[in-house]
Structures are given as structure tokens and as C-alpha cells.
Amino acid sequence: MAEPILDISGLDISFTTYGERTQILHDVSMKVGAGERVSLIGQSGSGKTVTMRAIIGTLPMPPGSIDAGSIRFEGTELLTLDKRARNRLKGTGISIVLQDPLLSFNPVLTIGRQMDDVVRFADMRLGTSRPRAERQAHIYEVLRNVQLADGERICHAYPMMLSGGMRQRVLIAMALLNSPRLLIADEPGTALDVTTQQEILILLNKLVDETGMSLMLITHNLGVVREMADRIYVMQRGRIVESGRREEIFSKPSHDYTRELMDAVPSLYGPKVTDVANDKADRTVIKLRDLSKDFPLRAGLFNRQVGISHAVRNVDLDIEHGDIFGIAGESGSGKTTLAKMLLGLFPPTTGEITVDGRNVADVAGTRDFRKLVQIVYQNPGSSLNPKRSVGDQLSVPLIFAGYDKSGIPARIRELLELVDLPARYASMYPHELSGGQKQRVAIARALSVDPKIVVLDEPTSALDVLIQNVVIELLQRLRSELDLTYVFISHDLSLMRNFCNRVAIMFRGEICEQGETPSVFAQPQHPYTRALLSSIPVLTDDEAARKPVVDAAERQAVLASTTTLTQEATNVSDWN
Amino acid sequence: MAGPRAEGNLGMTFYLTKRALSLLMVLLGLAVMIFIIARIVPGDPARIALGPLATAAQVEELRQEMGLNDPIHIQLWHYLSGLAQGDLGKSLLTSRPVMDDILQALPATFELVLATVVLQIVISIPLGVLAAYYRDTWVDNVTRVVSLIGVVTPGFVLAIILQLLASYYLTIFPIAGRLDPGLEFQASTTGLLLIDSVIAGRLDVFVDAARHIFLPAIALSAAGIGQVMRITRSSMIEVGSRDFVEAARAYGIPERVVTFRYMLRVASVAPLTILGLEFASLIGNAFVVEFVFSWPGLASYGVRTILQKDLNAVIGVVLVSGVFFVIANLTIDALLGIIDPRHRIREGQRA
Numbered sequence: 001m002a003e004p005i006l007d008i009s010g011l012d013i014s015f016t017t018y019g020e021r022t023q024i025l026h027d028v029s030m031k032v033g034a035g036e037r038v039s040l041i042g043q044s045g046s047g048k049t050v051t052m053r054a055i056i057g058t059l060p061m062p063p064g065s066i067d068a069g070s071i072r073f074e075g076t077e078l079l080t081l082d083k084r085a086r087n088r089l090k091g092t093g094i095s096i097v098l099q100d101p102l103l104s105f106n107p108v109l110t111i112g113r114q115m116d117d118v119v120r121f122a123d124m125r126l127g128t129s130r131p132r133a134e135r136q137a138h139i140y141e142v143l144r145n146v147q148l149a150d151g152e153r154i155c156h157a158y159p160m161m162l163s164g165g166m167r168q169r170v171l172i173a174m175a176l177l178n179s180p181r182l183l184i185a186d187e188p189g190t191a192l193d194v195t196t197q198q199e200i201l202i203l204l205n206k207l208v209d210e211t212g213m214s215l216m217l218i219t220h221n222l223g224v225v226r227e228m229a230d231r232i233y234v235m236q237r238g239r240i241v242e243s244g245r246r247e248e249i250f251s252k253p254s255h256d257y258t259r260e261l262m263d264a265v266p267s268l269y270g271p272k273v274t275d276v277a278n279d280k281a282d283r284t285v286i287k288l289r290d291l292s293k294d295f296p297l298r299a300g301l302f303n304r305q306v307g308i309s310h311a312v313r314n315v316d317l318d319i320e321h322g323d324i325f326g327i328a329g330e331s332g333s334g335k336t337t338l339a340k341m342l343l344g345l346f347p348p349t350t351g352e353i354t355v356d357g358r359n360v361a362d363v364a365g366t367r368d369f370r371k372l373v374q375i376v377y378q379n380p381g382s383s384l385n386p387k388r389s390v391g392d393q394l395s396v397p398l399i400f401a402g403y404d405k406s407g408i409p410a411r412i413r414e415l416l417e418l419v420d421l422p423a424r425y426a427s428m429y430p431h432e433l434s435g436g437q438k439q440r441v442a443i444a445r446a447l448s449v450d451p452k453i454v455v456l457d458e459p460t461s462a463l464d465v466l467i468q469n470v471v472i473e474l475l476q477r478l479r480s481e482l483d484l485t486y487v488f489i490s491h492d493l494s495l496m497r498n499f500c501n502r503v504a505i506m507f508r509g510e511i512c513e514q515g516e517t518p519s520v521f522a523q524p525q526h527p528y529t530r531a532l533l534s535s536i537p538v539l540t541d542d543e544a545a546r547k548p549v550v551d552a553a554e555r556q557a558v559l560a561s562t563t564t565l566t567q568e569a570t571n572v573s574d575w576n
Numbered sequence: 577m578a579g580p581r582a583e584g585n586l587g588m589t590f591y592l593t594k595r596a597l598s599l600l601m602v603l604l605g606l607a608v609m610i611f612i613i614a615r616i617v618p619g620d621p622a623r624i625a626l627g628p629l630a631t632a633a634q635v636e637e638l639r640q641e642m643g644l645n646d647p648i649h650i651q652l653w654h655y656l657s658g659l660a661q662g663d664l665g666k667s668l669l670t671s672r673p674v675m676d677d678i679l680q681a682l683p684a685t686f687e688l689v690l691a692t693v694v695l696q697i698v699i700s701i702p703l704g705v706l707a708a709y710y711r712d713t714w715v716d717n718v719t720r721v722v723s724l725i726g727v728v729t730p731g732f733v734l735a736i737i738l739q740l741l742a743s744y745y746l747t748i749f750p751i752a753g754r755l756d757p758g759l760e761f762q763a764s765t766t767g768l769l770l771i772d773s774v775i776a777g778r779l780d781v782f783v784d785a786a787r788h789i790f791l792p793a794i795a796l797s798a799a800g801i802g803q804v805m806r807i808t809r810s811s812m813i814e815v816g817s818r819d820f821v822e823a824a825r826a827y828g829i830p831e832r833v834v835t836f837r838y839m840l841r842v843a844s845v846a847p848l849t850i851l852g853l854e855f856a857s858l859i860g861n862a863f864v865v866e867f868v869f870s871w872p873g874l875a876s877y878g879v880r881t882i883l884q885k886d887l888n889a890v891i892g893v894v895l896v897s898g899v900f901f902v903i904a905n906l907t908i909d910a911l912l913g914i915i916d917p918r919h920r921i922r923e924g925q926r927a
Binding site for chain 1 (some may be wrong): 681813818819820822823824825826827828829830833838841842915916920
């Protein structure tokens with residue numbers, strides 16, 4: 001490698017909270033060459049974000065402090081650089097794309113205003129200035145580089161008016177406004193649907209090719225890394241544990257942690273895939289017949305109904321006893337609405353749901369029905385009450401189920417044991433638990449009333465991949481021990497391949513394809529299923545070769561565009 | 577590019593119309609409620625008006641005249657249609673139309689309340705921003721103590737203390753009243769001394785009026801300042817941890833612009849909302865503070881009429897307070913609509 005554009009060596013960073021000093025980064029060294037794509041991999045809490053902040057100069061100090069080491073950018077030491085010179089590099093030398101494209105924009109300023117600020121103040125720092133019209137022309141040009149043609153409309157829009165994919169494109173454009181030599185991308189596209197994510201990754205690769213800038217990608221998704229990196233650094237608990245060329249690390253990882261990470265990623269195709277069977281399918285426990293749910297769209301001075309949104313349309317499903325039935329789909333496909341109707345939380349517009357032989361319309365809200373069907377939510381951080389102890393939270397459903405007061409403590413111990421938590425956890429509060437432990441508590445809570453059916457709404461999507469596996473194993477064990485039926489809602493098809501025995505794919509409120517998991521994945525029929533599968537980042541060339549091949553026309557037919565404004569946005573701007 | 581024009585009016589008219597309509601409903605509800613309460617209160621208004629010496633025939637005559645013998649819905653109709661024309665009936669106490677009495681006292685109260693709100697905004701929001709910026713340093717601690725004192729001290733106690741210290745012992749502020757009696761001035765354009773004196777080019781009147789209003793306005797604003805400041809602080813800290821702030825900093829936008837344009841604009845939604853809600857208690861407290869400073873506003877009129885069971889006048893005072901509250905909140909809504917486009921867009925698209 002010639003002179004690296006970014007050269008970090010021996011970086012030690014610590015944080016002091018309440019007088020207690022914790023070292024976060026230990027002797028971190030890494031290099032990024034000009035025009036190179038480097039990935040920094042690690043789980044949450046491994047120190048990736050702290051590293052990024054140290055590079056761009058947004059590390060809060062205090063509580064943070066840089067104790068040793070150096071960060072050199074194009075030969076200049078950043079850590080001792082005076083503030084003005086350092087500020088001059090922001091956005092022009094080094095720029096960033098943060099994880100969540102919605103949260104990265106100021107919600108109350110138009111896109112145009114924010115982009116113009118970025119250009120204007122960069123000019124100011126460099127001691128030049130351009131007239132407004134020139135800046136505007138420049139912004140439109142950069143937007144065109146991320147394949148957004150309608151610069152004027154986008155600049156007049158507020159961030160919330162754009163679709164997720166489009167926002168991500170604009171965000172990339174924002175980072176590129178001042179032609180940085182190094183772009184740091186923190187989990188780009190992971191907040192988006194997989195089909196959109198793929199488009200963003202393709203775009204980033206193209207931009208690196210065209211502009212010759214360097215890319216530093218921070219991620220936990222190894223599939224993304226495979227498509228996006230020349231070299232890789234693996235970080236664990238603030239240390240770089242392994243580094244090397246992508247092909248080397250993917251073919252023969254040398255460090256245990258790297259191997260663990262790679263093994264933990266569920267495979268889509270190939271020898272690592274496990275087929276799940278259901279040998280208890282003796283009866284149908286959930287029957288959905290011609291199920292639809294419409295939501296009225298209201299607008300105007302008196303909230304008149306102006307339209308209908310068909311969240312779920314004509315769904316027919318049969319879920320057998322003992323099934324792990326996967327319902328897959330992207331955001332807005334109607335899978336959560338379906339789950340809520342299944343739980344009796346709101347009634348369908350038309351159609352019928354039968355659970356265990358009973359019509360949900362008749363039994364919803366009754367004690368017996370609540371005991372029959374339970375749910376585990378996506379994010380245990382927000383589904384658990386932070387102000388109540390674990391024991392308290394487990395006792396709530398027990399009381400509602402009419403449990404005898406004196407039997408509750410014993411039952412709580414039993415439940416904690418069931419999810420592999422020590423009994424003393426009953427007196428702990430959610431903030432004392434790790435993400436995986438919290439999700440166990442949430443599972444214990446769902447199981448407290450001995451349900452027969454558990455709806456799992458993306459139960460592992462907020463967890464790191466290593467912890468995901470532990471939770472999945474727990475769920476598998478509980479299913480056989482307690483004779484449960486799972487309805488598993490997710491957008492993670494790789495996980496579903498290895499966890500569900502049957503799957504249904506939802507697309508714009510309808511079920512476009514369903515069947516036994518192996519056959520759906522081996523021979524996807526619907527173009528949408530094919531597009532979804534083809535977009536999933538996988539770990540090996542072998543798997544990539546087995547993915548369905550989807551041509552551009554087919555994709556276009558089923559996927560929403562991320563380069564044109566949606567109808568919704570159009571309506572909003574028409575009010576002027 | 578995205579100038580004020582583009583940011584300005586995205587459904588703003590629609591949003592405000594909608595807010596105004598719902599606030600009108602609030603006023604209508606208030607009017608009907610007061611009417612019902614007035615009918616439930618024991619005592620025959622005609623008897624009270626005429627006094628204990630009047631004969632039954634005289635009372636009956638007045639009942640007829642006041643329409644008290646009509647069916648209740650007819651009475652309500654007369655009352656509401658009178659309200660719509662700005663007719664609040666006659667005061668028993670002064671024998672003048674209630675509307676005239678109120679209009680006479682209103683500007684003084686309005687001026688005091690307005691000055692209070694301006695003080696609250698001007699003092700509390702910058703202090704809140706400062707406290708957030710210098711979080712956990714002595715600046716933060718000092719503002720915390722000041723705000724606590726403001727919140728826990730009742731307005732009238734503060735009023736008396738201020739009057740005693742600043743007016744009686746130090747004699748740096750006038751002790752009571754709205755304007756030095758020696759100054760000849762008729763506030764005729766808006767009724768607000770501070771504005772009319774500027775229009776008339778009378779600097780001496782302006783200074784004197786400002787000196788008179790200062791202590792009552794401070795006494796009245798203290799509680800709100802404390803609250804709004806704390807909320808501004810926590811709101812700024814919360815917004816400061818959001819991704820877009822880090823992004824703006826990483827793109828090299830100067831700290832001053834990040835603080836005021838990027839953070840404060842988002843963070844000001846909560847304090848502004850609180851200001852609107854505070855307004856209700858502000859009107860109530862204003863009555864007490866007006867009393868302490870002999871401020872010639874609605875307070876003395878309101879209290880006298882309540883003690884005399886002068887129903888028309890009481891209804892009038894309550895309704896005027898309601899109108900005050902509604903206008904204040906409509907103003908806040910308009911501000912929120914300007915600051916945060918999501919308010920007006922959500923209103924237009926609510927499902």
C-alpha cells in the first residue's frame with residue numbers, strides 16, 4: 001500500500017463516568033489506503049462507534065479522553081491539530097454517513113436548507129464563497145450522482161416526506177457535497193429493507209469507483225462486508241483481534257472470535273442450512289379465512305375519509321400444531337397488522353380467524369384467549385417496563401390469568417429457570433440486564449400463562465448475531481418442551497430458512513407465496529420472493545451463486561423505487 | 577434554495593384553520609358550561625338584583641324582563657346569540673353593560689400578561705440553552721437553584737417581597753399603579769401603554785410605564801421561568817444526543833449554528849407547549865398580583881363581582897379569560913406550526 005490516507009496507531013481511549021474510568025479502546029491500529037474499501041467489524045459495544053467518533057472529531061470530551069496513540073490523515077496528525085485546521089477537514093477531508101437515514105436529518109428543516117448549510121459553511125472554512133445559485137447547482141449535481149434526478153423537489157421536501165431508501169441516498173449525497181477523500185459509513189442501509197439496502201450498497205461501490213475516495217465501513221453484517229470491503233479489521237471489546245484481506249479472512253479466519261461470528265450467521269443455501277421439521281402437525285390450530293384489514297385515510301377540515309389503505313388483503317392461512325410458521329415481508333407489507341388481528345388486538349374488516357377451534361371475534365379479550373396466544377416483541381428494551389423489576393413484570397400476566405397470589409413467587413422462579421436465568425434475576429431491573437437477557441425475560445413473560453401459541457415479532461432483530469443464536473436455540477428448546485406453536489414474523493429470510501418449517505411471504509398486504517421452507521427457498525415462484533432472496537447479502541460465493549437471478553425489469557415490477565418521490569410526498573407538497 | 581417561502585406555508589393556512597375551529601369549540605363548551613353553572617347556583621338572580629326589600633311582584637316582573645321564565649333552551653339560545661354579538665348583559669353592580677366594564681379594564685391586564693410572557697420567553701429559553709450547554713458545571717447549578725426558587729415561591733409572595741425590597745426600602749421602582757399620576761397620557765390606539773407611548777413618541781411615558789410594569793411582571797413570570805427553563809434544558813440535552821446533531825457537527829457546521837438552528841429549533845417545541853398550558857394559571861395568578869400592585873386591571877372588577885354574585889359580570893370575566901387562553905394557545909400552535917413542519921403536516925394527513 002502506498003502512503004495510507006488514514007493511519008491510526010496505538011489508540012487508547014477511555015471514558016470516565018461518575019469518577020470511574022473505563023478503557024474503551026486498547027491499542028487500536030488500522031490503515032486505510034487511498035481508494036481502498038476497509039471494513040471494521042464487531043458487535044455492538046465493541047468500540048466501533050468510538051473509533052469513528054475519534055476519527056471525525058465528535059468524541060465527547062469529557063467524559064471521553066484519548067490517552068495514547070495517533071490518528072494521521074494524509075500525513076497530518078489529527079489529535080494535536082489546532083481546532084480551526086481540524087474543523088476545516090470536517091466534511092471536506094473526512095465525511096460520514098450515519099446508520100439511520102431518518103434520524104440523521106434535522107426533522108424541522110428542509111433537505112435543501114440542510115444541504116446548503118453543509119456547502120456554505122465548508123466554503124466559509126476554506127475561505128471562499130459562492131453565490132446561492134451556484135451552490136444550488138452544485139447540490140443538484142451531487143444529487144444526480146446518487147441517481148436522484150429531481151433535485152429541486154427533493155430540496156423543497158422535509159426529510160419525513162421521502163421514503164427510507166431515498167433518504168439514505170440523500171444522506172450519502174450530503175456526505176459527498178464537499179468531495180471528501182475518506183467516507184466513513186456506519187451500518188449503511190441496515191435500517192432499511194433488504195432490497196433497498198442492496199441498492200444502497202451498489203451505489204456506494206459505484207461512488208468509490210468513480211471518485212477514487214476511500215471508504216471505511218463500520219458494520220456487524222458480514223454479508224455486507226463480503227460485498228463491500230477490500231480489507232477487514234475485526235474488533236472485539238476495544239481491540240483489533242484480526243485484520244487482513246477480505247478473501248483471506250473469509251476463507252480462513254484465524255481468530256476464534258472471527259470464526260464464531262462467521263459461524264453464527266445463518267446460511268441461506270448450502271451445507272450449513274438446517275431443515276426444520278414438524279412431527280406434531282396433527283391438527284390446524286390457526287385458520288385465517290379471506291382475512292382483510294382496511295384502514296381509513298382521513299384528511300381535511302373535518303377528518304373526512306378520503307381513501308382506504310388495504311393493510312391486509314384476502315389472506316388465507318392454515319398453521320398446524322407445532323409449526324414454526326414464518327411470515328416474511330418488508331416494512332409496510334402488513335405482517336404486523338396480521339399479527340395484531342391474530343392476537344385479537346383489533347378486529348379484521350372482513351374474514352375470519354379461528355384459533356384452536358374458536359372464532360377470535362367471539363373470544364378476543366377473554367381470559368382464556370389471552371392464555372392461549374401470547375406475543376414476544378421485537379425490542380425488549382422498550383417492551384419491558386424500565387421502572388419495574390423482572391419479578392414484578394412476570395407477575396402481571398399471572399395476576400391477570402387468575403393465578404393464586406401465594407403461588408406466584410414459585411412460578412416466577414420456574415419461569416426464569418425455563419429461560420436459563422438464575423432466580424435472583426427476579427429482583428433486578430431491565431437496565432441491569434444485557435439485550436439477550438432482556439429478551440429472555442420477555443419470553444418468560446409471554447410463557448407465564450402457559451400459552452399454546454406464541455407470536456414472535458422479530459424477536460432477535462435488535463440483538464447481535466451471537467446472541468441471536470442463543471435466543472433461537474432457547475426458542476427451539478421451549479417449543480419441544482412446552483409443545484408450542486410459533487408464528488414468527490421477520491424480515492430476516494436467512495434466519496427463517498433455518499428456524500421455520502413453513503413460511504409465507506407477504507407483499508403489499510397479500511400473501512404472495514407460501515409453503516414448506518426448503519421448497520420456497522429452493523424454487524421461489526413469485527417475482528417478489530425472488531427479488532427478496534436475491535438481495536440478501538450472503539457469506540460465500542457458493543451461496544451467492546445459488547441465489548435466484550432477478551433481472552432489472554423483474555425487480556422494477558415488484559420493488560418501490562428509491563429514486564423518485566412517492567405519491568405521498570407529492571400530495572404534501574401540493575398543498576402550497 | 578429552500579428559503580423562507582418554501583419552509584413557510586406548507587399547509588399552514590389549513591393547519592391554523594383547523595386549530596382555530598377546534599379552539600372555537602372549546603370556547604363554545606366553556607360558554608355553555610358557565611351558563612349551566614349559573615343556573616345551578618342557588619338564588620334567584622332577579623331577587624339578588626332587587627335586594628331583600630323588593631316585593632314578589634317586582635321580582636316576578638324582573639324575571640319576566642330577564643327572560644328567566646322561558647324554557648331553558650330558549651334562555652340558552654338568547655344567551656349564546658347575545659354572546660355572538662358581544663353582548664354579555666348588564667352588570668348589577670355598575671348597571672353598565674358588562675362588555676364596557678371589561679373592555680375598560682382589559683388592556684391593563686392584557687399588557688401585564690403580555691409583558692410576563694415576553695419576559696418568560698426572553699429569560700427562560702436562553703438560560704435553558706446555557707444550562708444545557710454548560711451542563712453539570714456551576715452555570716447549570718446556579719440556574720437550577722434560581723429556577724427552583726421561582727417554581728416554589730407563589731407569585732403573590734414574590735410580589736410582596738419585591739414590592740417591599742425594591743420599592744419600599746430601595747425605592748428604585750414605583751410601589752404600585754400603572755403610570756405616574758403626574759404624567760398626562762391617554763392610551764388610545766391599542767390601550768397598551770408601552771406600545772401607545774412609542775407610537776405617540778412619548779419616551780418619558782414609556783420609561784415610566786416600563787418601570788411600573790417591571791415588578792409585577794417579574795413576580796408573575798417567576799414560576800413559568802423556572803419551569804420553562806428546566807424543560808428547555810432537558811429538551812436541549814435530549815436533542816443534543818440525536819444523530820442529526822452529530823452529523824451536522826461532522827459535516828463541519830459551526831457550533832453556534834448547530835446549537836441555535838439545528839438543536840434549539842427542535843428543542844423549543846416542549847417549552848412552547850408548556851408556555852401555552854401555563855397560560856391558564858398565569859391568568860389566575862395575575863388577579864392576585866394585580867391586587868398587590870394595585871394594577872388597574874380585571875382583577876379588582878372580577879373579585880368585586882364575584883363577591884356580589886353579579887352573575888353576568890362573572891360570566892363575562894370567565895369568558896374573557898377563556899378567550900385569552902384560547903388566543904394564547906392558537907398563537908403557540910401557529911409558532912409550533914412554523915417551527916416544526918410535522919405539526920401542520922400531521923394535522924393534514926391524520927389517519
